[in-house]
Amino acid sequence: MREPQTTPPSTPTVLKASATKRHGVVHRLEKDAVAWLCLLPLLTLVSAVLIYPMLSSFRLTFYEWHLGTKLDTVKFVGLQNWWKLLRDPRISRSIGITVKYSGASLLLSFVAGFGLAMLFWKEVRGIRVLRTLVLLPMFVTPVLVGVVWRMIYDPVFGHANYLLSLLSIAPQRWLSDPNLVLLAALITDLWKRAPYVFLLILSGLQALPQDIYEMADVDGANAWAKFWHLTLPLLSPVIAITLVFSFVAAIQTFDTLATLTRGGPGDLTKVYNLRINELTFQQGYVTYGATGSYLLLFVTFGLSWYLIKTLFRPTEV
Amino acid sequence: MGKAYHMGRRLKNALARAAVYIIGTAWLLFGLYPLFFTITSSFKEAKLIRRLPPQLVLFSPTLDNYRDLFEYFDFLRYLKNSLILAVGTTAIVVVLALLAAYALARLDFRGKRMIEMLLVVLLLVPAMTLIVPIYLLFLRLRLTDTLLGLMLLYSAFLAPSTTWMLRGFIHEIPRDLEDAAMIDGCSRVGAVFRVVLPLLGPGLVAVAILAFRVAWNEFLFALTLTGAASRTLTVAASAFRTDLQVRWGPLTAGATLILIPPLLFTLLMQRQLVRGLTHGAIK
Numbered sequence: 361m362r363e364p365q366t367t368p369p370s371t372p373t374v375l376k377a378s379a380t381k382r383h384g385v386v387h388r389l390e391k392d393a394v395a396w397l398c399l400l401p402l403l404t405l406v407s408a409v410l411i412y413p414m415l416s417s418f419r420l421t422f423y424e425w426h427l428g429t430k431l432d433t434v435k436f437v438g439l440q441n442w443w444k445l446l447r448d449p450r451i452s453r454s455i456g457i458t459v460k461y462s463g464a465s466l467l468l469s470f471v472a473g474f475g476l477a478m479l480f481w482k483e484v485r486g487i488r489v490l491r492t493l494v495l496l497p498m499f500v501t502p503v504l505v506g507v508v509w510r511m512i513y514d515p516v517f518g519h520a521n522y523l524l525s526l527l528s529i530a531p532q533r534w535l536s537d538p539n540l541v542l543l544a545a546l547i548t549d550l551w552k553r554a555p556y557v558f559l560l561i562l563s564g565l566q567a568l569p570q571d572i573y574e575m576a577d578v579d580g581a582n583a584w585a586k587f588w589h590l591t592l593p594l595l596s597p598v599i600a601i602t603l604v605f606s607f608v609a610a611i612q613t614f615d616t617l618a619t620l621t622r623g624g625p626g627d628l629t630k631v632y633n634l635r636i637n638e639l640t641f642q643q644g645y646v647t648y649g650a651t652g653s654y655l656l657l658f659v660t661f662g663l664s665w666y667l668i669k670t671l672f673r674p675t676e677v
Numbered sequence: 678m679g680k681a682y683h684m685g686r687r688l689k690n691a692l693a694r695a696a697v698y699i700i701g702t703a704w705l706l707f708g709l710y711p712l713f714f715t716i717t718s719s720f721k722e723a724k725l726i727r728r729l730p731p732q733l734v735l736f737s738p739t740l741d742n743y744r745d746l747f748e749y750f751d752f753l754r755y756l757k758n759s760l761i762l763a764v765g766t767t768a769i770v771v772v773l774a775l776l777a778a779y780a781l782a783r784l785d786f787r788g789k790r791m792i793e794m795l796l797v798v799l800l801l802v803p804a805m806t807l808i809v810p811i812y813l814l815f816l817r818l819r820l821t822d823t824l825l826g827l828m829l830l831y832s833a834f835l836a837p838s839t840t841w842m843l844r845g846f847i848h849e850i851p852r853d854l855e856d857a858a859m860i861d862g863c864s865r866v867g868a869v870f871r872v873v874l875p876l877l878g879p880g881l882v883a884v885a886i887l888a889f890r891v892a893w894n895e896f897l898f899a900l901t902l903t904g905a906a907s908r909t910l911t912v913a914a915s916a917f918r919t920d921l922q923v924r925w926g927p928l929t930a931g932a933t934l935i936l937i938p939p940l941l942f943t944l945l946m947q948r949q950l951v952r953g954l955t956h957g958a959i960k
Binding site for chain 2: 391
């Protein structure tokens with residue numbers, strides 16, 4: 361967009377060269393100061409609440425301390441916590457469950473969300489209302505998702521079993537049956553996460569240029585060809601971002617499973633965050649929990665590296 | 678092209694269309710039914726809620742469950758806490774993020790790149806990593822069991838994403854408008870108030886809704902950092918599991934009350950919301 365030409369107010373031509381230079385430097389410092397002043401409140405808060413705890417947490421991983429014990433029992437242990445973490449069978453088990461759960465969650469919610477986006481893509485009358493309705497589960501308080509679905513999965517009064525009874529299938533103990541609990545958790549997870557994928561993919565679809573499709577129609581392409589050769593390739597950046605976002609979110613699951621299954625039965629749904637929380641607060645093993653949570657941070661950062669590279673474009677001034 | 682071809686094609690289209698409608702409707706039913714169940718159950722008499730086959734629509738509504746909820750479970754206090762927390766957080770976040778976003782969008786200064794990188798990196802920090810140091814920090818600062826503490830905490834969490842969102846929105850407002858206002862005699866601050874803020878409406882709404890929702894829904898830190906005085910709705914809701922396991926009446930009533938505000942805001946502001954949510958991801 362061409363900027364409209366504005367004539368600057370006429371500057372006096374008689375100016376000492378040194379005066380101009382000083383004016384420039386002071387002005388620049390002033391501008392910098394204004395900008396930093398604007399950022400000050402935010403930066404102060406973020407430093408105190410995010411950065412300092414983040415660094416402090418990292419330091420904790422090199423010590424040994426338990427909640428409730430006196431502060432002078434703090435001991436420096438070097439990399440011991442880290443060695444222990446990498447060899448801990450319960451942690452490995454938890455990681456395995458988390459990967460299984462998150463992978464399945466990603467797959468299900470992606471397929472469903474993508475399908476929904478394709479379904480609700482066309483701009484017909486009233487589609488906006490339907491799209492909003494599809495989005496609703498996404499905004500439900502995660503804690504409540506667990507509470508509500510617990511009711512649905514109730515073995516005696518829950519509507520899940522009622523539905524099964526209509527199909528002449530025996531009632532299941534959804535949340536206490538080791539074979540079914542992951543499935544139950546994944547259905548709930550799908551319910552909550554698919555709308556998010558739907559939203560992202562839909563936005564991607566809406567940003568696609570329409571003329572290519574018209575040209576394809578002229579060439580006689582059918583719906584499948586258009587999808588495979590046009591839509592998918594054009595959507596690949598959006599798909600990549602969506603997959604990374606969704607996976608990162610999935611491995612950090614806490615609230616919903618905390619109320620739906622509490623990690624049970626046994627520790628079958630004790631995903632990583634639940635295990636770390638248990639370590640830190642129930643067992644009071646604060647330093648070990650910090651180590652575990654830092655591992656999650658490294659993994660998250662690693663996975664999101666791609667995201668950072670895409671999102672972080674040169675500043676537009 | 679023969680007539681049979683066209684008819685075959687039309688049939689295929691019709692079948693495809695029917696499949697789309699069926700799948701779409703099925704999903705909507707799946708998605709909305711749990712919410713429908715919860716909200717309608719909250720108005721049913723206790724014994725009707727568990728009745729199978731469920732009486733979905735034809736029942737005489739009652740407010741008994743809500744009455745029980747407030748009388749026996751101290752719900753009003755939790756509601757008040759969550760409300761104050763959410764509104765307070767929103768106020769803080771909007772001010773902080775707006776200031777920072779303006780500086781990032783309009784001003785050029787040394788260290789700008791560094792700040793931008795910092796914000797992006799902070800977006801990725803998992804909450805669990807921070808829980809222990811923050812708990813210890815709050816203990817030292819006597820901020821445990823206070824709403825103010827949580828407000829500051831949530832504002833910090835929201836800072837990176839909201840700043841980024843607002844920055845994107847401000848970028849879309851042409852600079853010339855502010856420049857024109859300043860030539861007309863406005864100070865920079867004046868120009869911001871008169872030009873930028875009004876145009877930033879949808880952006881501010883999106884940020885406000887996000888902040889409200891996060892503060893209202895947050896669980897992990899609320900659980901760890903609150904005690905009896907500042908307990909929020911989400912923490913109370915997690916206790917529903919044990920206290921109200923058998924009593925689905927007050928359970929659904931409580932769930933409905935907690936559900937409604939974020940859902941309501943979502944429904945009312947969907948257009949701005951969608952723009953705001955996808956702004957950073959797609960652009």
